Amino acid sequence: MKQTFFSTLLDIQGWFDWLPPTIASLFILFALGAAAAWVAGFILKRGFARVPGKKRPGSFIRTSATILRHPVQLAAASVTMILAIPALEISTRIVGPLAHLLAVLIVFAVGLSLIRSARLACSLYIEQLDASGEEHEEDILGRKHLTQVRLLQRIAEILIGLLTVGAALMTFEPVRQYGLSLLASAGAASIIVGLAARSVLTNLIAGAQIAVTQPIRMGDMISFEGDWTWVEEINATFVVLRAWDKRRRIVPLSYFLDNPFENWTYNSAELTGAVYLYLDFLAPVDIIRTRLAEIVEGCREWNGKDFSVQVADSTDRVIMLRITAGARTAVRSWDLRCAIREQIIVWIRENCPEAFPQTRFSAHDSSPENQPSPYRMQARLPDNPGGMFSL
Template identity: 50%
Template sequence: MKTEFLTLLTHLRHLLDWLPGLMSSVLMLCAAGLVAEMFSRFITKLILRIPGSRRGAFVRSFTLAMQRPARIMLVLLFVGTALPVSGLPADIMQDTAHALVVLFVLMLGYAALVATRILSDAYFNRINGKDDKDDILLRTHMTQVRVLRRTTDLLIGLVTVGASLMTFEPVRQYGLSLFASAGAASLVVGLAARPLLTNLFAGVQIAMTQPIRMEDLIIINGDWAWVEEITSTYVVLRVWDWRRHIVPISYFLENPFQNWTHNSAALIGVVFIHVDFQAPMDRIRERLREIVHSAPLWDGKEFAVQVADCNAHVMTIRVIASARSAMQSWDLRCEIREQIIAFLRDECPEALPRDRLTHVGSMSGLDVMEGPGVLSPPVSRPPPGAYTGPRSGMSGGGMAPTDGGQGHG
């Protein structure tokens, strides 16, 4: 086929002898490119006729996405094949051949990038069709494919640019010189590219070991944040108030952090309630049970009410309730607080926290609060020994006299 193609171009070259030499050569190369274009369109139409709802649809979509780089590469190949019989001067032919090689290498790298994107997107569409969006396996595959795709894109870009530059003689000689002095060159390059290489290898390690995944909920700098994007060098974290943390990917291999959705999205939420010692625990426990069991956010697994602590003023009730995710756990805790506060306020006011103040007299009968200028204004007090019972709490700083007399002070 190649021989017939070259013979056809030779006949075309002879038919254009009446034109200037350079113009006829250019027209012949354009004709070769036109033949490649027509051949590419013919093959594309044949492939698009492949039947099938699943595999056939993928082949058709892959063909449509790859037709542009494939068509350009085919044109470059046909023009390069026709170049020896084009009749161009030797120097122009050499420069043109070199330009065609560089363009072919670049288009080959571009085609590899497009193919990588198409395959990864097809895999994303397949796994995103699942109903369970909190599936650990689903988020694991999404993380691995995203990280590996970006790493592959970087490697393809480096190899493509390097291969195209190596077609130039000065660059090739420079590369050979660096290879000859590989000891010093590798040391310098390694030190200069250490941060890039660290993050690059960290990205591959994260894709394999999975300390974080796409849409994982983690705690960083005291903020709740979701893993929004994982690149080859950094991670984008989305905070609940729409702020974004941009963190080097190596951070997650060198520093401890909390991952609330590593094995499961379900969490146990905790609510603390401070009540008075006179609070009826049976009624409060029963009301909390009603609140949690009727809440749609509760997953039906964990629930408990306990007096977890107490001090000189209040006792602390701890309520635990599980939910399917961190955000549902947050909303469930807020709902529990709102309803139990309303219950205590309306039906158990004696359970609300309060401060107590009791004034106890001294054993000698001389009140520590007595004395000129201690109480202002002075209050009536009973004489020593007039009251033998225990002193109770006072709201005005003293006790009314029992004999109608004025107290000391």
């Protein structure tokens, strides 16, 4: 078969006797590579990419054929050209560099195929998580797996990229010769490289720790510098935080291992929010408490479990009512608190406006001889509680 292949190439080269041998050989070589790439792409696109079936095997084959088409075409063209070089009349000055270039292209094609395969495997796993039917922000286990998969994907891509570049460089003879001297000075070199890339290595190691320990996950809501933000993306060295007003903050991964922070969805997405009302001492607390219970029960954001109304504090002018209510997520907790605050204020204004804070003052003679004794004040207060005070 090999002899047949070589003889066919020689016959084709004979068609171009009117050209210099090297130019004719290079033209045939690149045409042969293009034909091999077209055949490989045709097989993947028309064959594997059209495998019937909506279930996992058929879908996996179609997706793999689509994603790996270009790396396979590059590898097929490079291998075919390397096999055809001995049968063609190419100058010896060109054969060596050309074969070396094709070998490097094969290495990069293999590395690109591995990177795309890792992305495909992670995407298929994430699709299984999304198909569970649970709300993304409430599915703690799903977000945990999503974070691990994303971080492992980033680390795998970096390692495959480094190995691919290293394998390509090792095809160069000078690099292999320098390898011995690099190994001899590995101690000093490792210190220099470690100091130069300290921040990068720190964040890469932090990414591996976060993938294992899970202090943050994709979709978590955390309090960052006074803002409530969502973990939108976790890369190999940094995290993208999305604030409520669509601002994005880029934070190094090492920050979440070196600094304390609040994760509002660590074990559960449920959150208990508090609403504070400042009312007058004349406010009918029991009636307001009953109305608050009706308001909370009518809100769809309430989780049906956590609710309380307490007089949490008082000053010389007002009392403070603390209303707590639980919701299934932090966003729903915010909406629930806004609804409670809005509805109870409207109800108080329409039914008992005297419950709103009031300002009181007294007008009397401040001379000592006209000051009533404490006993006379106490005696007069039950008869006319408002006698000394007016609005």
